[in-house]
Amino acid sequence: MQNYKKGILTLMILSAMSLMAAEDKTxxxxxxxxxxxxSSAKCSLRMALKAAAANKAYGGCSAGNTVASSTxxxxxxxxxYNLSSELVPTSQVIIKGKEALDYTQKDAITQQYxxxxxxxxxxxxxxxxxxxxTTNAKSALTLNxxxxxxxxxxxxxxALYLGGSTTLNRVNILNSSAANGGAIYLENGTSAVTISNSLIQGNTASTNAVLGMACRDFGVLNPRTLTLTNNSIIQNGGASSDSVLTFCGTPTATLTANTIALNTANPTSGSIIKFSSDQSNSQSSNLDASxxxxxxxxxxxxxxxxxxFLYDKTGTKRLTLNALFANTGKSCRYAYGDAKSETSTGLNLSYNALVLSAAKEGQCDVGNEVLATQHNTIDVSTTxxxxxxxxxxxxxxxxxxxPVYFPRNNQNQSDLVDVGSTxxxxxxxxxxxxxxxxxxLLLNPAAANSCDIGSIELLKLTASDLKNLTNTSLVDLFTNTNxxxxxxxxxxxxxxxxxxxDPKFLPLYRDEFQKYSDLVTNTKANLKYRAIYVDPFAKSFANENAAHEIQPLNLENYNVSVQRFGIxxxxxSSSTASVIKLRDDANLQCEWNPTLKRIIISRKDDTITQADEYNICQYTLTSKTDSSSQSSGLLFAQFVNIKPIAKDDEYSLQYGSSQEISVNLLSNDSDDGDGPSSTLTSNPNKPKFYRNDxxxxxxxxxxxVPSGITIVADRTGNCPGDDIANLCYxxxxxxxxxNNFSPFNYSFKYVIYDAEGLKSEQATVKLVNTATTTNDSRGGGGSLGVFGVIGLMGLALYRRFK
Known part of the structure; x- marks a missing residue:
């Protein structure tokens, strides 16, 4: 859950900007x-489909996207929208319902707007x-x-008679009926179907209450890719239906995280999910071997x-982490009798909850050959x-x-939570x-999360270990362009x-503005030398209560504490990670700052961390409503030296004059990336820049340095470290x-070294001859002449209109 929050935010910002910038072709x-x-001034859905196909206005409908073959x-x-006859798209279209979003509220699951x-x-x-x-034009269709x-x-x-590739996202198909394919039928030419986040309920048909498909096109088995993800397919079919979902032709079908429940088919011959050839092994098959x-x-x-689930030897069937039991009739049935002695059935099992006992209702009938593999089935025959x-x-x-089924976390070996698979x-x-x-979770490896069986993964409070934390430039922390x-x-x-x-984005933008305003103010009030600022909630996982309401990771719901763990x-090297060579170090500081909402990791001295060592802090999250809900993690930090910052400089040379200008390049430079050395206990007056012995x-x-100028310094000597052969000033x-009458401008580059001898990036010094400009009011040390002001104005204009 934590990984896509930032992506959603970025997407929304970019979407808003795109909408403002681009011409709307909707x-x-x-x-x-x-x-x-x-002749109507109105635009109906039926008329909109005609306008889209013709690439020109129709009635009150605009022309849409008029680029040939566009969507x-x-x-x-x-x-x-009540229909009097079916809609027949003849071009590629995306039909979108009213956006099912409330921009004034945060989502109960993502906790984001x-x-x-x-x-x-x-x-x-x-x-x-x-x-x-869409079977006439076989055009692609997307519904949202x-x-x-x-x-x-x-x-x-x-509901849908499809002849082209189709994508359905949050499309509920309810109470529809047909002779074949009560909800959906795939005709020849439908090469790909993707259905996600949708409810398919109450649909009926004598054949294939939810999904039917043409198996052959002119005698050739139809290849298709079908992807069903995060759907609830419930209460479809009836006692007279021969099946609910049937796959035939040459399908590659992937069903992930769906709830398929309370569906009904003929109790003496029907199936809910049919993946079999429909023929004996000696006859032509409706299902290809691939x-x-x-x-x-x-x-x-x-x-x-x-x-x-009806299957035979045709094709490959991979079942992983499914709850496939508690069904009336067999939960899994081999199409041609008892599967016990069958071989090469193409069935692969891994961590499924199944009834294996033949004496129990809802048995999954699989061959001994399959059960001889390491299938890790949880046999729920007696549960x-x-x-x-x-x-x-x-x-x-x-x-x-x-609608979903939540698993119960009984915290025992028989439940379907944390079954050991990853x-x-x-x-x-x-x-x-x-x-x-x-x-x-080095402090409590037994609490590490593993997969839950079924479509729902229960959330539990987890303070994850965070490795490879390091201090970054405190200047970049505030001013990095991204x-x-x-x-x-x-x-x-x-x-x-x-x-x-767009006003709908304002609640989000105001929240984000306030968040970053507070971070600016409170971080500046808590600057420390080479500090690392850690959001304890950023990579942690929230708790969900008994009502399956996710408790957002914030200070309203959780207490945070932190302590020094050591070096x-x-x-x-082994299968289980561990901390070795642990020792205490009083110079390591681990602090929780509730105003800043960050853990601050710093040192009282300026010691750089050795390559194979970590400064380690332990932090703990505790639920405010249930103190027994608690989790601790470790923060592995390394302190590094941040490069000093050399900035470009510009000075004026008076043409025709023997003028000698005196400059101090360091006056415009800093070592601010490391932060204030005044917060150090051992060396609070640490110099910013390199000094020799x-x-x-x-x-x-x-x-x-160009040959046309001379430079004399107050002092010179060897540079530090690897640059000892170079001259420093x-x-x-x-x-x-x-030459006093040289009309040329000059420039040279320079680098600076901090107190520990770390070198900056190169900066440029420009010497502007007044022979090349009528403006001779240029200052030194970063002062602004008129061109600098114009440059800032240009930057302001750029920022205003970009």
């Missing part, structure tokens, strides 16, 4: 009436007509944020049929469903508005929460003040042109 539907008239976007409003809401836009066939048919309700066909595809079915982290329970799962939870803001790592559960199994606190604060301030900003080495400051090294530099 076709906006402005009436719920199902009309079709070029048009059609935007609907909240409400119900905006909050997801229930779908607001309905297209209804009124139990009389199919809703969408829609409810397709009461579609009907006496033939195929009650077909592939992957079922991963699905909850497939409470279905009623002869077979919930009640109610002890493993809660009752079906209706869709709400805590489930992404989809194969789900970085994948999302049905709510969109990322499953994390690779977070190290991530600096001041940069982001100012960017959000401009967005808030810009009249072109040590991280040992990764005699205490003489020799911090400047000149590069590419200290004090003022006196610069003079050799």
């Amino acid at each position: 076709i906006y539907v402005n009436t719920f009436e199902d009309i079709d008239s070029d 048009d976007t059609i935007q609907l409003e909240a409400g119900t 905006p909050a997801l809401t229930a779908v607001k836009t309905v297209i209804s066939g009124q139990n009389n007509v199919r809703i969408l048919n 944020d829609l409810e397709l309700r009461q579609g009907h066909s006496s033939d195929r595809g009650g 077909s592939n079915l992957t079922l991963e982290n699905n909850t497939i329970v409470k279905n009623t049929a002869f077979s919930t 009640s469903f109610s002890s493993l799962f809660e009752d079906l939870r209706a869709g709400d803001k805590n489930t992404n508005y989809l 194969s789900c790592n970085a994948k999302n559960d049905q709510r969109g929460i990322q499953r994390i199994t690779d977070a190290t 991530s600096g606190y001041e940069t982001l604060r100012d960017s959000y301030k401009k967005l808030i003040e810009d009249s072109a900003t 040590g080495t991280l040992n990764n 005699d205490g003489a400051e020799l911090a400047v090294s000149l590069i590419d 200290g004090g003022n530099l006196r610069i003079q042109v050799k």
Whole structure:
């Protein structure tokens, strides 16, 4: 869950800017009436499809995107669109319902703006007509944020009859019916179908209550890619249905994190998920041998049929981390009899919850050959469903508005939580929460997360170990062009003040502005030498309570404490990481600052960390509502020296004069990246720049000095470290042109060294001859002449309009 927060925020900002900058080509539907008239001033959904196909205005509909073969976007409003006949797109379109988001609220799951809401836009066939048919033009179709309700066909595809590649995201298909494919039927030419975050409920058909498909095109088995992710497919079919979902042709089908429950098919011959050839081994098959079915982290329970999952030897079937039990009839059935002695069935099992006992209802019938492998099945033959799962939870803001089954965490060997597998790592559960199994917990390895079986991953409070923390430039912390606190604060301030900003983003922008304003103020008030500032919540995982409400990671819900752990080495040589060679060090400071909302890791001295060692702090998060909910992690920090900062300088040379200018290049430079040395206990007066053994400051090294000038310094000597062969300068530099009447400008580069001999990036000194400009008011040491002012004005204009 933690990993995509930043991505959502960035996406929203970029989206807002794109909308302001680009010409809007969207076709906006402005009436719920199902009309079709070029003379109308209105724009219906049916008319919008015609405008999109013709690439020109139709009635009250705009022309949309008129670039040849481009995709048009059609935007609907909240409400119900009742159809009098099916819609037949003949070009590539994206049909979007009213955005199902509330920008004034944070989402219950992501804890970021905006909050997801229930779908607001309905297209209804009124139990009389199919809703969408793309089989004529076989055009690609994308649907977002829609409810397709009461579609009907006496033939195929009650809601959707598809002939082209199709993507459905948050598209609920409800109470639709047909002879074949009550919700969806895939005709020849449908090469790819993706369905995600959708509710498919109450659909019926005598064949394939939810999904049917044409197996062959002119005698050739149809290849298809089908991806179903984070959906709830519930309460479809009936006792007269022969199946709910059937796969045939040459499919590559992947079903991940779905709830497939309470569906019904014929109790003596029907199946819920059918992946079999339909023929005996000696006859032509409707399923190619190269077909592939992957079922991963699905909850497939409470279905009623002869077979919930029907399979044979055709194709490859991979089942991982599924709850496939508590079904009436067999949960898994081999199509041609008892699977016990069958070999080469193409079935692969890993960490599934199954009933293996043949004497129990809902048995999964698999061959001994499969069971002889390391399948890690959790046999629930003697375990009640109610002890493993809660009752079906209706869709709400805590489930992404989809009905789901939450697993029970009984904290014993028989439950389906933390079963030991790590194969789900970085994948999302049905709510969109990322499953994390690779977070190290050195203080309590037994508490490390592993995969839960089924579509839902329970969240538990976890303070993750954070490795490879290091101090960065405190200057960059504020001014970095991409991530600096001041940069982001100012960017959000401009967005808030810009009249072109979409008002719906303002709650987010105000929150972010306040966050970065506080970070600027409170970080500056708590600057320490080479400090590392750690947000203890950034990589941690929140707790969810008994009602499955996620408790946001903030100071309202959790207490934070921190303590010094010591100096040590991280040992990764064995299967379990550990800290070795641990010793205490009183100079290591680990502090929690509740005002700054950061853990501050620093040292009282300026010691640089050895390459194989870490300064280690321990932090603990404790729930304010349940003190027993607590987790501790380790912070592994290394302190490094930050390069000093040399800045460009510009000075004026008077043409025709023997003028000698005296400059101190260091007056414009700093070692501020390390922070204030005054916070050190052992060396609070540490010099900023390099001094030799005699205490003489020799911090400047000149590069590419032109032959036309002479430079004399107050003092010179060897540079430090690897540059000891080079000459370094200290004090003022006196610069003079050799030829008073030379009309040329000059420049040279220089670097500086900090107190420990670390070298800066190169900076440039420009010497501007007044013979080349009428402006001779240039100052030294970074002072601004008129050109500097103009430069700042240009920068201001650039920032204003970019």
